[in-house]
Amino acid sequence: MFEKFTAEARAVVRGAAEQADRTGTGTIGEPELLLALLERRQSPAAGVLAALGAHERRESVAQALAEVRRRGGVTAADAAALAGLGIDIDAVVARVEETHGVGALAADGTAGRRKRVRRPFTPEAKAVLERALRIGAGRGERHLGDEHLLLALTTGSGPAAAVLAGIGVTHDEVVRSLGEARGRRAS
Numbered sequence: 001m002f003e004k005f006t007a008e009a010r011a012v013v014r015g016a017a018e019q020a021d022r023t024g025t026g027t028i029g030e031p032e033l034l035l036a037l038l039e040r041r042q043s044p045a046a047g048v049l050a051a052l053g054a055h056e057r058r059e060s061v062a063q064a065l066a067e068v069r070r071r072g073g074v075t076a077a078d079a080a081a082l083a084g085l086g087i088d089i090d091a092v093v094a095r096v097e098e099t100h101g102v103g104a105l106a107a108d109g110t111a112g113r114r115k116r117v118r119r120p121f122t123p124e125a126k127a128v129l130e131r132a133l134r135i136g137a138g139r140g141e142r143h144l145g146d147e148h149l150l151l152a153l154t155t156g157s158g159p160a161a162a163v164l165a166g167i168g169v170t171h172d173e174v175v176r177s178l179g180e181a182r183g184r185r186a187s
Helices: 007-023 030-039 044-051 055-070 076-084 089-100 123-138 146-155 159-166 171-186
Strands: none
Touching: 007 030, 007 044, 007 146, 030 044, 030 055, 030 123, 030 146, 030 159, 044 055, 044 146, 044 171, 055 076, 055 159, 076 089, 076 159, 123 146, 146 159, 146 171
16 A cells, blocks of 8 residues: 555654654554644645644644543544533543543553554554545545645544644645645646
8 A cells, every 4th residue: 555655645654653652652543644744844735734824733733632532532523512412521531530540541552562663553544544545546646645645634534634623624625725736836
């Protein structure tokens, strides 16, 4: 699969593995892919993220993703929906952490294991990679760039899409910005 990746897309995957090391998650998931995309500065996705103001909001994005991780994958939108049913997710998380320790819902089960050289992808991250391949093929492109990874993250329903939408980075905005960038290059 990775043979079709551009240098930029490969750098994102390497960056996501580094993010997994930093956060101690042990796996590469949507949050790690998004944070790695936000670290890029000279690539198609980096241009889109900068144009949409995401780079300047990187810290708030990282905090939102950390909060999603702490809540076991429950996004702010999910928490609001649960609150509508009378379920206070923050109270649930507090109770679990009171009993099992801070970050208990974020644990990935790798505690005590030897450090792995390769970080496994979560099923959600694998789905992002598959969507990115389909998006690239659907656009008639023979490569998979970091812009395809960004598009795939924004089409999903996971934490990355929710956090990005919260700062105005939606699939439609990414498509529009990519089109504008292509138009500038063609001129």
